[in-house]
Amino acid sequence: METIITLFEYRFFTNALLAALFASITCGITGAYIVSRRIVFISGGITHASFGGIGIGYFFGFNPIVGAMIFSVLSAFGIEYMSKKTNLREDSVIAILWSFGMAVGIIFIFLTPGYSANLMSFLFGNILTVTKLNLVFLLILALLITGIFLVFFKTILFIAFDEQYARAVKLPVETINYLMITLVALTIVFNIKVVGIILVISLLTIPQTIANIFTKKFEIMIWLSIIIGFLGSISGLLLSYYLNVPSGAAIIFFLVILFFISKIFRNILTSLRIRKQIQ
Amino acid sequence: MDKIIELQNVTAGYGEDIILRNVNIAIHRNDFIGVIGPNGGGKTTLVKVILGLIKPITGKVIYYDSMKEGKQQKIGYLPQNSDTDKVFPISVLDVVLSGLAQPNRLINRFSKAQKAKAREILESTGILHLADKNFGELSGGEMQRVFLCRAIVSDPELLILDEPNTFVDNKFESDLYHTLKKLNEHKAIIMVSHDVGTIAYYVKSIACVNRELHYHQSNIISQEQLDAYNCPIQIIAHGSVPHTILKEHNE
Ligand SMILES: Nc1ncnc2c1ncn2[C@@H]1O[C@H](COP(=O)(O)OP(=O)(O)OP(=O)(O)O)[C@@H](O)[C@H]1O
Numbered sequence: 001m002e003t004i005i006t007l008f009e010y011r012f013f014t015n016a017l018l019a020a021l022f023a024s025i026t027c028g029i030t031g032a033y034i035v036s037r038r039i040v041f042i043s044g045g046i047t048h049a050s051f052g053g054i055g056i057g058y059f060f061g062f063n064p065i066v067g068a069m070i071f072s073v074l075s076a077f078g079i080e081y082m083s084k085k086t087n088l089r090e091d092s093v094i095a096i097l098w099s100f101g102m103a104v105g106i107i108f109i110f111l112t113p114g115y116s117a118n119l120m121s122f123l124f125g126n127i128l129t130v131t132k133l134n135l136v137f138l139l140i141l142a143l144l145i146t147g148i149f150l151v152f153f154k155t156i157l158f159i160a161f162d163e164q165y166a167r168a169v170k171l172p173v174e175t176i177n178y179l180m181i182t183l184v185a186l187t188i189v190f191n192i193k194v195v196g197i198i199l200v201i202s203l204l205t206i207p208q209t210i211a212n213i214f215t216k217k218f219e220i221m222i223w224l225s226i227i228i229g230f231l232g233s234i235s236g237l238l239l240s241y242y243l244n245v246p247s248g249a250a251i252i253f254f255l256v257i258l259f260f261i262s263k264i265f266r267n268i269l270t271s272l273r274i275r276k277q278i279q
Numbered sequence: 280m281d282k283i284i285e286l287q288n289v290t291a292g293y294g295e296d297i298i299l300r301n302v303n304i305a306i307h308r309n310d311f312i313g314v315i316g317p318n319g320g321g322k323t324t325l326v327k328v329i330l331g332l333i334k335p336i337t338g339k340v341i342y343y344d345s346m347k348e349g350k351q352q353k354i355g356y357l358p359q360n361s362d363t364d365k366v367f368p369i370s371v372l373d374v375v376l377s378g379l380a381q382p383n384r385l386i387n388r389f390s391k392a393q394k395a396k397a398r399e400i401l402e403s404t405g406i407l408h409l410a411d412k413n414f415g416e417l418s419g420g421e422m423q424r425v426f427l428c429r430a431i432v433s434d435p436e437l438l439i440l441d442e443p444n445t446f447v448d449n450k451f452e453s454d455l456y457h458t459l460k461k462l463n464e465h466k467a468i469i470m471v472s473h474d475v476g477t478i479a480y481y482v483k484s485i486a487c488v489n490r491e492l493h494y495h496q497s498n499i500i501s502q503e504q505l506d507a508y509n510c511p512i513q514i515i516a517h518g519s520v521p522h523t524i525l526k527e528h529n530e
Pocket residue numbers: 293296298316317318319320321322323324325359
């Protein structure tokens with residue numbers, strides 16, 4: 001059996017490690033925003049809407065990720081616009097775009113003669129086959145998101161916390177909201193290859209929920225989410241390599257286990273502290 | 280006296296529901312206006328029009344020179360129902376600092392002096408010990424105090440309080456009125472309240488809002504006048520309030 005050290009000698013494995021790192025950074029930061037703002041459902045909508053772009057990409061023979069990018073950004077803008085400017089209910093808008101994207105995707109994939117098994121890699125992801133191009137995009141996105149959060153942090157925080165007040169005091173609410181929802185859409189699209197459409201939402205929420213068990217500070221939540229996401233990805237990566245199961249599923253599996261361990265650990269810690277105070 | 284904001288023939292509402300009709304009012308530098316009226320009368324709507332959160336259907340809102348947007352927030356605002364998420368991860372100090380954020384700026388960083396200012400305001404409100412606490416872990420009254428700090432930390436030209444006395448204890452209420460009196464030496468204040476008795480004691484003029492606005496240039500108002508303004512509010516004189524302020528039916 002190979003040792004972990006010899007694994008590193010394979011190019012694909014180094015790429016997978018880099019993918020795990022960039023995925024943890026992009027999902028860690030954007031996910032902290034998603035969880036804090038409670039827009040998990042919006043993110044689910046964007047993710048599934050992007051499937052329409054993948055189908056169209058297949059049919060017309062261009063890179064499905066490009067199609068996914070267009071669909072996800074447009075649906076993100078659609079949700080943001082329609083829920084604010086029309087009196088449609090936000091969750092209904094999401095549900096419509098969610099299923100519309102899936103429907104378009106399914107139609108075009110079935111219209112494509114001999115659609116490939118490659119489709120599985122979009123649904124379930126495979127961190128071991130992430131392309132160089134995808135890696136470069138993930139890196140750029142990671143730098144972009146980190147930069148934006150470092151520079152605009154307080155403004156993002158204030159608007160996320162109390163949008164009505166932010167509007168009243170003329171903070172750039174629209175600009176920040178559209179910027180953020182675009183980052184959410186891009187994060188989703190470029191992580192599809194890593195964990196797949198079905199599971200990308202977990203990489204945006206589980207590390208953050210675990211982080212939230214230990215901290216109530218937004219900044220710390222971001223850092224912890226990145227670390228937890230990275231640990232989960234590496235463990236999942238190894239598991240998927242040895243058992244030959246889809247990496248996305250293996251990663252999420254580890255993260256959920258970690259979630260339960262953290263929760264139990266936290267409960268024990270709390271009861272110990274209570275006991276100490278009572279004595 | 281300097282006018283700071285003026286509403287001219289403003290009609291406003293939500294979608295096709297017209298809530299306020301033909302409102303005219305000028306706000307001056309040293310005004311202290313009490314806004315009263317029944318539930319659903321349109322007080323909060325009026326506040327939102329003044330803040331620019333709702334655009335008038337007809338008529339206009341004029342902001343005079345001293346209210347022109349610059350580096351500082353010119354209007355301090357304490358909302359009635361804050362729709363903030365109570366578990367959002369933000370510290371009390373950051374909530375107060377948001378009152379110092381610059382209008383129309385994407386980048387907001389705060390100097391040592393600004394942070395000191397925020398702490399100073401928290402201290403004067405008696406909640407400095409909560410500064411680093413998570414906002415979501417405060418009690419309703421403590422949250423209300425934090426929102427007041429956020430509203431006044433920028434020394435705004437106009438302070439708008441939409442029912443500031445919900446949730447708070449007597450001690451805070453008297454502190455609040457003391458703070459407001461001091462602030463009013465230089466700045467304008469608009470305060471929405473249901474507590475007509477107490478409010479009349481502090482304010483200089485009264486605006487009765489019930490789909491229309493009737494502006495009463497004095498803090499002495501009688502039940503007959505309220506009725507004439509179509510403002511179905513009962514005056515209940517409180518023990519602490521001098522009776523001369525409120526003219527009751529039989530006086
Ligand atoms: N976002 C909204 N959309 C539609 N109608 C609204 C909205 N907000 C308020 N209204 C309606 O406008 C009317 C006036 O509401 P407003 O909040 O201004 O009353 P208010 O005088 O502040 O009442 P309260 O004393 O209860 O605070 C109410 O009839 C209300 O139903």
